[in-house]
Amino acid sequence: GGIAGTTAAETIRSQDSASSIVILTEESNRLYSRVLLPHYLRNENTLESLFLRTEGSYQEKNIQLITGERAIKIDTATKQVTTDKSSIFKYQKLLLATGGKVNRLVVPGSDLNEVVYLRTFEDAKKIRELISKSRQAAVLGGGFIGIDLVQSFVKNGLATTAIIREKAFWESVVGENSGKLLSQILENHGVKILTETVAEEFVGQERLEGIRLTGGTTVKADIAGVGIGIHLDIDYLKDSGLTVKKGVVTNEYLETTVPGVWAAGDLAEFYDPIVKKYHSLGNWTNSSSQGRIAALNMIGGKNIFTTAGMYSINIFDINFSFLGDPLGDENTESIERGSFAENKLARLLLKADTITGASLINLPADRNTLNSLIKSQTKITVSKEKLKDLSFDLHSLLA
Numbered sequence: 001g002g003i004a005g006t007t008a009a010e011t012i013r014s015q016d017s018a019s020s021i022v023i024l025t026e027e028s029n030r031l032y033s034r035v036l037l038p039h040y041l042r043n044e045n046t047l048e049s050l051f052l053r054t055e056g057s058y059q060e061k062n063i064q065l066i067t068g069e070r071a072i073k074i075d076t077a078t079k080q081v082t083t084d085k086s087s088i089f090k091y092q093k094l095l096l097a098t099g100g101k102v103n104r105l106v107v108p109g110s111d112l113n114e115v116v117y118l119r120t121f122e123d124a125k126k127i128r129e130l131i132s133k134s135r136q137a138a139v140l141g142g143g144f145i146g147i148d149l150v151q152s153f154v155k156n157g158l159a160t161t162a163i164i165r166e167k168a169f170w171e172s173v174v175g176e177n178s179g180k181l182l183s184q185i186l187e188n189h190g191v192k193i194l195t196e197t198v199a200e201e202f203v204g205q206e207r208l209e210g211i212r213l214t215g216g217t218t219v220k221a222d223i224a225g226v227g228i229g230i231h232l233d234i235d236y237l238k239d240s241g242l243t244v245k246k247g248v249v250t251n252e253y254l255e256t257t258v259p260g261v262w263a264a265g266d267l268a269e270f271y272d273p274i275v276k277k278y279h280s281l282g283n284w285t286n287s288s289s290q291g292r293i294a295a296l297n298m299i300g301g302k303n304i305f306t307t308a309g310m311y312s313i314n315i316f317d318i319n320f321s322f323l324g325d326p327l328g329d330e331n332t333e334s335i336e337r338g339s340f341a342e343n344k345l346a347r348l349l350l351k352a353d354t355i356t357g358a359s360l361i362n363l364p365a366d367r368n369t370l371n372s373l374i375k376s377q378t379k380i381t382v383s384k385e386k387l388k389d390l391s392f393d394l395h396s397l398l399a
Contacts, residue, residue, distance in 0.1 A: 324356050
């Protein structure tokens, strides 16, 4: 029922007016924007504006939306899906786009009501209600969700402490200097950052009062947001015959190893012809694109999914972007463009003289050019020193 599944259903219907189409989702709501959930927490969007489809949208397109029902078994031999309500759905073509679920922190006190996670519509409603009753907040985790929660708490006037395992935000992904710059940006907006530590206990009886960290320090908090990543929803695929590694393995057409079954979104571990490896790129834009490509292939097309992958967020008054494959491997070289002192910093990843990924802080003008360089696999012929210099026009490499 998310963006990948809904896009796929609507794409199929635009080409095929006769076939039955069913969207099955365990969530209780129609399609809404996960991207806008943090904006709702900051009072920048109303609850109703989060919805991207009306109740009538599905009926108008003759798409059956079944909410509050979870698939628990896929039988690819008989082409049947069984749900937790004992319903059985037969299919000719099947798209799997069940996404992921939040990783939960399991320590004493983690079941307190004020320990929250941000993933769903219902999560956002709960957090916003708790914010109105809170004065001090803590956030555990330094990824996208952690930063979204930090900003949401600060913009609601809560004294906010960020607690991370590393020396700086995203240091293991963006490098030491970019991590330091991200941490400085947060500190400039009043965020207290505690590094190289983790929560050992959420303190409180009836409600949260604080968080005890390694070393014995206790941070006072009325609300604690946890953002420590997601895990893929794959338990229901046991004995399905599908190849499952980190995600459901697909080819470049998003078709799985079982004919007639495709995967999209977070769940798809697809072959990427640009970086020439299997990986997942489950952000909102890619999930929508994958839903469309998978749908076209489900009705007989032969479309390759290609993307450089791009995800951007604003962190208070600066822009941060991930492009391509931001992790790299042992054969990847990293180059820093800009500097901490300039408050503008990129980390470019190169392999075999092509740029395969990047992270950008305060460099939105470089974003589209780098995206094109990654997607076109342009050979970089200039010196590494030129790449490091912000005065060098990256667009000239596309000529």
